[in-house]
Amino acid sequence: MSEFIELKQVTKTYTRGGETLRVLDALDLTIPHTDFVALMGPSGSGKTTILNIVGGLDRPDSGEVTVANETVSSLSESQLPGWRARHVGFVFQSFNLVPVLTAIENVMLPLLLTPLSRAERKKQAEFALEVVGLSDRMTHRPSQLSGGQEQRVAIARAIATDPDVIVADEPTGDLDRDTANSVMELLGRLNTELQKTIVMVTHDHVAAEQCKRILHLDKGTLVEGGPMGAGTGGSGAA
Amino acid sequence: MKVPWGLALRHVRTHWFRNMLTIGAVSVAVFLFCFLVSLIVTLDAQVEEASVDRLVVKSAVSLFVxxxxxxxxxxxxxxxxxxxxxxxxxxxxxxxxxxxxxxxxxxxxxxxxxxxxxxxxxxxxxxxxxxxxxxxxxxxxxxxxxxxxxxxxxxxxxxxxxxxxxxxxxxxxxxxxxxxxxxxxxxxxxxxxxxxxxxxxxxxxxxxxxxxxxxxxxxxxxxxxxxxxxxxxxxxxxxxxxxxxxxxxxQRTKTTTEGAFMQGFVSMLGNLPLFLGTIGGAVVFAVFFSVVNAMLIAGRQRIRESGIMKALGFSNSAIGTLIVFESLLLTGLGGLLGIALTLGLERAAGPAIQGMFPNFGVEPRAILLGAAIALGIGVIAGIAPSLTLMRLRPTEALRSDG
Known part of the structure; x- marks a missing residue:
């Protein structure tokens, strides 16, 4: 597997209440293409910050971030939205669907940024909803869907534009065990069948065990990680 | 820049009650404005169009002598x-x-x-x-x-x-x-x-x-x-x-130009144009603040949604434009309704109004001004929340409860 996501000496600090917190400390990380990685660690360890930086939602203070051979860290603020639209699909803990839109309209929303016609956008959104098993819920509003269904719509939205990377921030955090398992199964299928590289933050060990690798973070550095079933050995940390 | 215009329409429909109130407020303001401006123009026209070479001679004591x-x-x-x-x-x-x-x-x-x-x-x-x-x-x-x-x-x-x-x-x-x-x-x-x-x-x-x-x-x-x-x-x-x-x-006489004579009639009503203009202006200002408030509330409720849109790849300008468009949609609809009310009043009660103010008619420039005011309110009211949403970083917006 080729290196697909690469973080070199990435540092990120936040200032809260006058205090400067170093969230990521000269972090090196590589994630190969079609990998399915779970980032775990205590609160404040930098998991979500890594996710945001990989997804282009946030910028590092220093260091270099490369995703799909593109140096994301050198993109300007005005270039980042376009880059996100082309390369990244997001799945959030609280689903983050637009409440006034139906399921299919939510999935069609990012497709508006593509050159597709309306008919093509609709067709692609229908396909994405079919992939996540929600063909019969297309015209439902988020308030008319269960939590698991909402997350499936969010996943359909994340894959609708056929992105290179899916970043998922605690995608099972608001779901019961059975629903969480089905969501993880779906993400697994996206990884194996559609060859999507997935980076996921989770506190859920059961969910993490369904990933190919688990990386543990503490105080902004990788402390251990490795392929599932191969023990821990830090192979994910460069 | 790609903007999901339909999303603004959906928001207008979803929050229909609040939006109806906003549209209603703008329509009343535009209606009053168009009506009062037309009235002022009617009063002024008699003075402005009066012949400068025509004089009116009346008693210096009173018009009634x-x-x-x-x-x-x-x-x-x-x-x-x-x-x-x-x-x-x-x-x-x-x-x-x-x-x-x-x-x-x-x-x-x-x-x-x-x-x-x-x-x-x-x-x-x-x-x-x-x-x-x-x-x-x-x-x-x-x-x-x-x-x-x-x-x-x-x-x-x-x-x-x-x-x-x-x-x-x-x-x-x-x-x-x-x-x-x-x-x-x-x-x-x-x-x-x-x-x-x-x-x-x-x-x-x-x-x-x-x-x-x-x-x-x-x-x-x-x-x-x-x-x-x-x-x-x-x-x-x-x-x-x-x-x-x-x-x-x-009888001593008081001779004036026809324009000054007409102005005297208008003055007999007090400084009516100023009075009417003040009322119209005050109503427009009050409605302006109410629309700004409504759009600020809409903007606060739209923070998380803007975070989602930013994450999906929509640009800051698209997000800002969307809320200005929504604001324009509301005030534009209000403006249209206000203009329709004004024209409806002219049609229904024109003769009765002309009984009090001869030559009263809804002025095309009053309609244009009313429309411009409605759209102006829309743009300004939309700018405040749009700037807030544009300035927010995606991660901040996604953390919001709004």
Missing amino acids: DLPLDYQTKIANVPGVELLTKWQWFGGYYQDPNTGFFAQFAVDVDPFFEMYENDIEILEAPAGATGDLRIAVRDAMRSEKRGALVGATIANKFGWKVGDTIPLICTIFPKTDGTPWDFKVLGIYGKKKQSIDDQTLFFRFDYFEDTVLGQGTMDSVGTGTFFVQVAPGASAKAIDDIDALFHNGP
Whole structure:
């Protein structure tokens, strides 16, 4: 597997209440293409910050971030939205669907940024909803869907534009065990069948065990990680 | 820049109650604004379009004190004076004092027709009239003592046609036998200038004078005003000369230009244009703040959604544009409704309003200004929340409860 996501000496600090917190400390990380990685660690360890930086939602203070051979860290603020639209699909803990839109309209929303016609956008959104098993819920509003269904719509939205990377921030955090398992199964299928590289933050060990690798973070550095079933050995940390 | 315009429409529909209130507030403001501006323009038009070479001579004491008729010859001899007519308020009504009241004036026919050649146009003349209708009506009035020239609006209101005899009851100069005054419609006029009131009846002064004196109830009659046409540029000197002429006379005169005379009427209502303008402005401001407040609330509720859109790849400018568009949609709809209300009022109650404010009509520029104000409010009210949403980082916006 080729290196697909690469973080070199990435540092990120936040200032809260006058205090400067170093969230990521000269972090090196590589994630190969079609990998399915779970980032775990205590609160404040930098998991979500890594996710945001990989997804282009946030910028590092220093260091270099490369995703799909593109140096994301050198993109300007005005270039980042376009880059996100082309390369990244997001799945959030609280689903983050637009409440006034139906399921299919939510999935069609990012497709508006593509050159597709309306008919093509609709067709692609229908396909994405079919992939996540929600063909019969297309015209439902988020308030008319269960939590698991909402997350499936969010996943359909994340894959609708056929992105290179899916970043998922605690995608099972608001779901019961059975629903969480089905969501993880779906993400697994996206990884194996559609060859999507997935980076996921989770506190859920059961969910993490369904990933190919688990990386543990503490105080902004990788402390251990490795392929599932191969023990821990830090192979994910460069 | 790609903007999901449909999302704004969906928000407008979803929060329909709040948005209906906003649209309602804007429509009331635009309606009031258009109506009041039209009213102000109506009042101002009479002043602005008044002839600078036409003077009005009235008593220095009050408009309600008549001037002696022998002043006419003296005024006619003032250098620069070209035309001169008496202009006496009659104060009659047709059938019903409440619904049948309108203005009537006794005038000198020949100078009147000449003086107002460029202000009024004759729409209907006696049957068989050929050539210049103005001359035809003037000649008809010369030969018919009870002849009257009637404004088109008032003729339409009462269904009068040329040849009709119309009875008017006059409370100021009542007939001693209790019968009404009879007038024969010999012509119907329309206006060439917006400032001209086409709700007036003009008739022969000698009919008025002979009838009043013939009853033996009054020794003499006078006239409330003389309207004087002077040579171009002769106004200022003529004003001084006329007033000087009667400085020691039985009645001192106060001569003004026609515009100043009209302004005097507007002033009698107090500073109405300023008053109306202040009300209109205050309402627009109040609604502006209410729309800004509504859009700020909408913006706060849209923080997380803007975070989602940013994460999906929509640009800050697309997100900002979307909320300005939503704001414009609300105020635009409100503006359209307000304009429709104004035009509806003009259609439904125009004649009633014209009874109080002759020549009232909804001004196209008032409509344009009203629309511009509605859209202006929309843009400004949308800018505040759009800037907030544009400035937020995606990660901050996604953490929001909004």
